[in-house]
Amino acid sequence: MEIVAAAPSRPSLEAVLEDYRRRYGLARDVVLNLLVEALATRRAQALVALEAGRPVGAVVFSQRGGEGRIHLLHAPAPAVRDALLGRAEEEMAGSARFSATFPFLVGESLTETFFRRGYRSIGRGRMVLSLETPPPEAAVPAGYRLLPWQDDYFSDAAALMQEVHANPEDLALFPDLATAAGARRLLRRCLWGGFGPFDPSLAFMALAEMGDSPDRPLLAGLCLAVWHPGYSGQGFILDLGVSAAHRRKGLGRALVLSAARAFARAGATALGLAVNLSNRPALSLYGSLGFRLEERFVVFQRPA
Numbered sequence: 001m002e003i004v005a006a007a008p009s010r011p012s013l014e015a016v017l018e019d020y021r022r023r024y025g026l027a028r029d030v031v032l033n034l035l036v037e038a039l040a041t042r043r044a045q046a047l048v049a050l051e052a053g054r055p056v057g058a059v060v061f062s063q064r065g066g067e068g069r070i071h072l073l074h075a076p077a078p079a080v081r082d083a084l085l086g087r088a089e090e091e092m093a094g095s096a097r098f099s100a101t102f103p104f105l106v107g108e109s110l111t112e113t114f115f116r117r118g119y120r121s122i123g124r125g126r127m128v129l130s131l132e133t134p135p136p137e138a139a140v141p142a143g144y145r146l147l148p149w150q151d152d153y154f155s156d157a158a159a160l161m162q163e164v165h166a167n168p169e170d171l172a173l174f175p176d177l178a179t180a181a182g183a184r185r186l187l188r189r190c191l192w193g194g195f196g197p198f199d200p201s202l203a204f205m206a207l208a209e210m211g212d213s214p215d216r217p218l219l220a221g222l223c224l225a226v227w228h229p230g231y232s233g234q235g236f237i238l239d240l241g242v243s244a245a246h247r248r249k250g251l252g253r254a255l256v257l258s259a260a261r262a263f264a265r266a267g268a269t270a271l272g273l274a275v276n277l278s279n280r281p282a283l284s285l286y287g288s289l290g291f292r293l294e295e296r297f298v299v300f301q302r303p304a
Helices: 014-024 028-041 078-091 104-116 151-164 168-173 180-191 251-265 280-288
Strands: 002-005 045-051 054-064 067-074 097-103 120-130 144-148 204-208 218-227 234-242 270-276 292-303
Touching: 002 078, 014 028, 014 054, 014 067, 014 104, 028 054, 028 067, 045 078, 054 078, 067 078, 078 104, 097 104, 104 120, 104 292, 120 168, 120 280, 144 251, 151 180, 151 218, 151 234, 168 270, 168 292, 180 218, 204 251, 218 251, 234 251, 251 270, 251 280, 270 280
Parallel strands: 067 097, 234 270
Antiparallel strands: 002 045, 045 054, 054 067, 097 292, 120 270, 120 292, 144 204, 204 218, 218 234
């Protein structure tokens, strides 16, 4: 077996992609959109495994911002999958971490391959709320007020993100949140449009008015949202968090409803988010607000 770079003059990816699509029952546009996103926005590369000149597997990968990402890995034979993944990691030398995201059915079939190379897996779900019917007005708990994003709370917001994501799964997904500097860097990337166009009028903060300094209320909760970069006309909640001292008061519900109403007024047709499937409280909250689980997927993560 040999592994070569995909190129117009060499055996194409078509046969491998068609086998991938058929094996997992995926629509052609799903596979096509995956490749377009990888090639257009991340300048991905593709490698093809050949046996006797015939394509028997492929991997599509990219490297950006210290992260090496696997967009597609497919080969019926486990040994070929292992070889392709190892070669992709070699090509992405210098990355601080590696990650891969696949539809749930695909991810389950690749679990052993990734585990053999030291990755951990995290089940995630994509949930969507239709905004065709305007969401109800948010009921804000007494002692709190909700405001659109305020720049002067930047450091408080970064600290809150660190607090609410201080668990192994979230830190594996967002390693920047392990440090204060990393949290500020991640938040800055959000505000600068790194995850989709950011409009401060569509993101909300919950301020507690019972703090020590009445002139500057405490930041109790945050709902960061952007316009989805991949689904036209849809909003996307990047992060929802409420500080431990202010939970079980309805702040999370109020923040999501405020964002949903703001996106509806701005003309959005839907509001989406991604959530860990192990986070039962979050799944329950979003379900009670009308979000539907539309897609399950598996994320693999490993430090380089």
